[in-house]
Amino acid sequence: MFEDKFNVIYLVLFFLITVIRKTYTRRYGGEKIELGRENLAEIIMLSFGGIVMVSPLVFIFTSWLNFANYYLPQFIRWVGIIFFILACWLLWRSHSDLGEYWTFLLETKNKQVLVKDGVYKYMLHPMYTAHLLWALANLLIIPNWIAGPSFLLFSILLYLYRIPREETMMIKQFGEEYKEYMKKTGRVIPKLK
Structure with missing residues (x-):
């Protein structure tokens, strides 16, 4: 468990x-x-x-998923650590920039404003991007066919479900202002100019 430095680093970043x-x-x-x-x-x-x-915690703390283990080169796992660090930063920055207008479910708050600065200047959905980076990090750090890719598969399904609903909700709330914002800004990856 703790003899693998990647498990320890993963736990610190997960925390x-x-x-x-x-x-x-x-x-x-x-x-x-x-x-x-x-x-x-x-x-x-x-x-x-x-x-x-x-599921990565189950992988780290138990032997339940050992039947699905495989080998990952250290270089790949270090790339995963970099992705996880970026995910932590982007999630923090996204929450910080969105502030009081963040909600757990798809809904807008009273007196909601359209946040278009900070990381939202570059991406419509930076929190989803942060979770996608985290999911990719899991795939690259966790050498297990269940715990490694499961969050990535879930994230893709979640995005396909939530992003269209969220954008419809935002268009309903902000109209043309949001449509213009969508044209100028990348969804989960910044647009190249």
Whole structure:
């Protein structure tokens, strides 16, 4: 478990990214979530995502997934560490730039403003990008066919489900201003000029 330096580094970064998310959830996203038909599917999907996100911890702390282990060269695992560090920074920066306008579910807040500065100047969905970087990091750091790719597969499905709904919601809220913002800004990767 702790004899593998990559497991230790992974745990430190996992702790860091969890602290970042929890800090902003407590500060801005702590409203009670009403369970309704419109958000039940999303809550179930996000709950499943939570399980998938901790699969590397199952890999690190137990032998349950050992049957699916494989070899990863150290160089690849170091690249994964770099991706995870970038994910931590981008998640922190995204939350910091979005501030009080962040919500856990797809909804807008009263007196919502369209945030277009900071990292949002370059990407419509930098939090999704941060999670995608984290998911890629899992794939590159965790040498296990279950714990390595599961978060990436989940993230792709989540993005396909959520991004169109989020953009529709934002267009409904902000109209032409959001449509213009979409034209100038990349979705999860900054647009090259």
